Amino acid sequence: MKRKTMALVLSSLMLVMAALTGCSSSNKDSSESAGGSDKQVTLNVWGMGEEAKSLPKIAEDFEKENPNIKIKVQALPWDTAHDKLLTAVASKQGPDVLQLGTTWVPEFGSAKALMDIAPMLDQYPELKPDNFYPGSINTTKFDGATIGVPWYVDTRVLYYRTDILQSVGYNEAPKTWDELKDAATKLKARGGDKYGISLDTKEQSLAFMFARQNGSKLLDGNKPLFNEAPFVEAVDYLNGFFKEELAPIDLGMDIIPAFRDDAITPMFISGPWMVKIINDQAPELEGKWATAVLPKKENNISALGGSNLTVFQYTKHKDEAMKFLAYMSKPETQLKWMELTNSLPAAKEAWNSDVLKNNKNYKVFGDQMEHSEPMPMIKPYEALSQKFLSTFEQIYRANANVQDEMNKYNKEAEDILNNK
Known part of the structure; x- marks a missing residue:
């Protein structure tokens, strides 16, 4: 009887294992x-x-x-x-x-x-x-x-209002960093509450992308290069748009109305999804806007x-x-x-x-x-990028010294990369 019972138990277990x-x-x-x-x-x-x-x-x-x-x-x-x-x-x-x-x-x-x-x-x-x-x-x-x-x-490209840029002397999109800054300055000079460009301060890749355009390698193995000249110069260049009020810090309106209504921000950098959004939400702009590859410094590398x-x-x-x-x-x-x-x-x-x-x-x-x-294919990239966003905020909001903040950030990046 015990053998029969044991056989039934083993049989049931086998059925359960088969099911699992x-x-x-x-x-x-x-x-x-x-x-x-x-x-x-x-x-x-x-x-x-x-x-x-x-x-x-x-x-x-x-x-x-x-x-x-x-x-x-x-x-x-x-x-x-x-x-x-x-x-x-x-x-x-x-x-x-x-x-x-x-x-x-x-x-x-x-x-x-x-x-x-x-x-x-x-x-x-x-x-x-x-x-x-x-x-x-x-x-x-x-x-x-x-x-x-x-x-x-x-990837990221430049969106721009062709009609508005033509009004300030640009029949084509800016092709260099100098031209981008010059165009934004002339667009700001239209007066009122208008700006030259919108730069998304919450975009993790923005500064890293511009730093690469300026020749920064970002990292050398496990060594961060965020306080060296190519990266610092890129951050200073971006900060200049906010410092000179060419780009809004807190506009208080979505990008499409700002791009459409009075061309408050007639340039911005974004991805391919915006093509359909503009066509759907601002059909009246047909023929009045375009996309262009990013302006270059040493190169025009974009984020992928x-x-x-x-x-x-x-x-x-x-x-x-x-x-x-x-x-x-x-x-x-x-x-x-x-x-x-x-x-x-x-x-x-x-x-x-x-x-x-x-x-x-x-x-x-x-x-x-x-x-x-x-962006760098490393496990701690998310931590590095989030830490940079808070560091950059100290620069464009509180007017902190760029080199000092990058020195601090570089040390924090070393700790992140070395799991400290």
Whole structure:
């Protein structure tokens, strides 16, 4: 009787273990197809933000080409996605494919949560590095591994009111730092409550971007270079716009009304999403505004952002996941994604399409992508950038000495980089 009872217990335990195994990170569906040879596989894909809600439309096309692979999409809000990813890493149970913001790559790369896809790249020509902009490829590298592929990109360019700049003698966008300052000065001279340019003091990459244009390397290995001349001069240049009241500190109105109504701020720096916003919210400005690559000092390097597609280290469906990444990297797929979400394609070939070549404002982003780099791909970047924002605030609000503040910030950056 005891043996029979023990057998029943062991049998029950085996059933429970089998059930738990079925609830793996990939929710594997091992049911056989009608032919009895191919397995039906379900890929769990995590996407971020509102745009991820459009992923099922792309997934349907993928499933038609790959009838043995079913895509299950979960759209995560950006504000909760980070914590959910941390939980997935800790439990080793998560999606098969996940979208990852470029600034998150170092953190999750250091946690060894993402698969190195380099050994499999030869099998998927769509994923070859030459298909993408070099700056985008740099966002997929960590500690010698390739842990993703570029999916969509964004970079920063100059938006400007063509009619207003023409009124102060600029028939084209400013092309140098000196011209940008001169144009802003002349625009401010229109009088009233008008300014020359809007500079977003909450934009983490702004000063780092300008410092690179002035020749700063930002970091030398683990050594910060924030108190050296190239960085300090860039901060002083930016601060000059606030000090001379060429840019507002607290305007108290959104960028579109300020750009539209009386051209209070006829220039600003932003990403590709603003093209649609201006067209939607200020249609009366058609023909009166444009985009341009950033003015240059030593160069005109812009900040490169966007998202990558990565494969979870613990997936049970590596081949199927790579097949999905390859499909999402096709130029025609990326153009369809742009149509659905207004996200710019990472595949260079997509930029040869008429929809991008014939749109002057979007074409500028393609030109700027040739001169764009991601922020430093290091785990403490977020801490460094947040600390800089509070430091810069002391400069433009309290008129603190730039060199003194950069000396303090550099010491704080040393502590952050050395985990003190």
